[in-house]
Amino acid sequence: MSKADQKRIEADLFQLAKYNSTPGKGLTRLSYTEEFRQAQSYLCEEMEKLGMTVRSDAIGNLIGRAEGRLSQNRKDEGAHIPALAVGSHLDSVRCGGIYDGNVGIVCGLEIRRMCRENGVQLRHPYEIIAIAEEEGNTFGSGIMGGKAIAGMFDRSILDTLTDESGRTVRKAMTDYGLQPGAIDSVKRSRTDLAVFIEPHIEQGPVLENENLSVGIVNAIVGIRTREIIIEGRPDHGGTTPMYLRKDAVLAMTEIIRLAENTVRKLDDGTVLTCGSIRIEPGSVNVVPGKAVFSVECRSVNQESLDLVFGKIEAHLEKLRGNGFAVSVKPLMELAPTRLSDRVIDALRKGMTAHGLKERVLPSGAGHDSMCIADITDVGMLFIASRDGRSHCPEEYSSPKDIADACDVVYTALMELDQAIE
Numbered sequence: 001m002s003k004a005d006q007k008r009i010e011a012d013l014f015q016l017a018k019y020n021s022t023p024g025k026g027l028t029r030l031s032y033t034e035e036f037r038q039a040q041s042y043l044c045e046e047m048e049k050l051g052m053t054v055r056s057d058a059i060g061n062l063i064g065r066a067e068g069r070l071s072q073n074r075k076d077e078g079a080h081i082p083a084l085a086v087g088s089h090l091d092s093v094r095c096g097g098i099y100d101g102n103v104g105i106v107c108g109l110e111i112r113r114m115c116r117e118n119g120v121q122l123r124h125p126y127e128i129i130a131i132a133e134e135e136g137n138t139f140g141s142g143i144m145g146g147k148a149i150a151g152m153f154d155r156s157i158l159d160t161l162t163d164e165s166g167r168t169v170r171k172a173m174t175d176y177g178l179q180p181g182a183i184d185s186v187k188r189s190r191t192d193l194a195v196f197i198e199p200h201i202e203q204g205p206v207l208e209n210e211n212l213s214v215g216i217v218n219a220i221v222g223i224r225t226r227e228i229i230i231e232g233r234p235d236h237g238g239t240t241p242m243y244l245r246k247d248a249v250l251a252m253t254e255i256i257r258l259a260e261n262t263v264r265k266l267d268d269g270t271v272l273t274c275g276s277i278r279i280e281p282g283s284v285n286v287v288p289g290k291a292v293f294s295v296e297c298r299s300v301n302q303e304s305l306d307l308v309f310g311k312i313e314a315h316l317e318k319l320r321g322n323g324f325a326v327s328v329k330p331l332m333e334l335a336p337t338r339l340s341d342r343v344i345d346a347l348r349k350g351m352t353a354h355g356l357k358e359r360v361l362p363s364g365a366g367h368d369s370m371c372i373a374d375i376t377d378v379g380m381l382f383i384a385s386r387d388g389r390s391h392c393p394e395e396y397s398s399p400k401d402i403a404d405a406c407d408v409v410y411t412a413l414m415e416l417d418q419a420i421e
């Protein structure tokens with residue numbers, strides 16, 4: 001049986017890397033730009049060479065499709081056979097790397113080539129999906145293509161969000177030749193999409209640290225972010241004794257330390273970031289009267305998020321009792337997503353079949369997959385990132401590791417193709 005070919009994988013990645021508006025400074029390929037169109041044309045040509053029919057949906061997701069044996073057999077009966085799909089996003093951040101997103105699409109192409117070389121025609125239709133506008137660098141709102149597939153796209157942003165030049169999402173899409181009015185037609189369902197697998201770079205250091213090429217993602221973390229505002233009283237930093245102070249910064253540090261201790265005790269992979277702090281008046285000799293800071297917690301366990309913020313809330317109540325004015329503003333609320341056990345099992349079998357050590361890990365970043373998981377069975381396979389870097393020109397995953405991912409997903413698809421009706 002022929003396996004994934006590292007040279008072909010590299011050739012696809014390097015070709016896609018040419019469709020870039022910032023050569024020499026990393027990859028910039030924002031959705032609905034000329035570079036984006038060129039990348040889509042390249043994919044379209046490659047997919048047609050591989051005997052696939054290609055279409056674009058109303059939001060600009062490019063979908064290549066090869067019919068399966070079942071579709072041909074049951075054509076006369078008019079039966080609808082759900083597809084098995086592999087893919088990821090085609091857009092990039094500004095001055096990012098050539099692997100984020102692209103790798104998932106290139107794996108989709110390579111798997112199709114492997115099927116052809118091995119003389120395999122799947123029972124189900126096979127699709128490669130190159131998703132539009134995941135990174136959110138154009139309009140400030142990401143995962144648009146994935147949300148549209150899941151039927152979660154918020155149509156109000158078509159006219160409220162704009163790019164740097166003031167062009168609305170609707171105008172940018174229309175200028176590109178898309179039909180924003182028909183976005184509802186992008187929605188898929190389990191009856192026409194049985195499985196979506198997204199191979200993606202890890203964007204973290206775990207796999208490389210353990211000398212592994214790939215790892216199975218079991219869940220995508222939930223994110224809860226709050227801005228907390230604590231108001232005490234600004235006083236003279238020399239004349240006010242400690243017991244009479246209402247120091248907002250000391251109160252803030254109590255909250256941060258409490259959150260840190262709670263997260264460390266949980267020891268379930270939950271992470272905490274207090275990345276933005278503003279202090280007023282911000283003078284060396286004045287007791288800080290006001291502290292505004294962010295608390296962001298990410299976890300695959302909803303109960304862990306509830307526990308951390310429950311403890312914070314209880315301590316804030318104590319501060320209120322001590323004469324502080326306290327308020328909390330929600331900045332982000334995203335529930336954890338469990339990925340499909342059925343796909344995870346198939347990926348496990350793929351790893352065993354190719355002699356790879358099984359490793360399961362959560363994703364700390366958001367992906368299209370977390371939305372698509374709402375409508376069908378979704379799996380993700382992470383590929384080791386050198387130094388854990390991503391969203392920068394230094395981003396790198398080796399062709400060998402990407403080939404491992406293709407082999408694992410190929411075997412998983414064979415398994416799922418048999419198991420799914």
Ligand SMILES: [Zn+2]
Nearest residue numbers: 089100101200
């Ligand atoms: Zn990505």
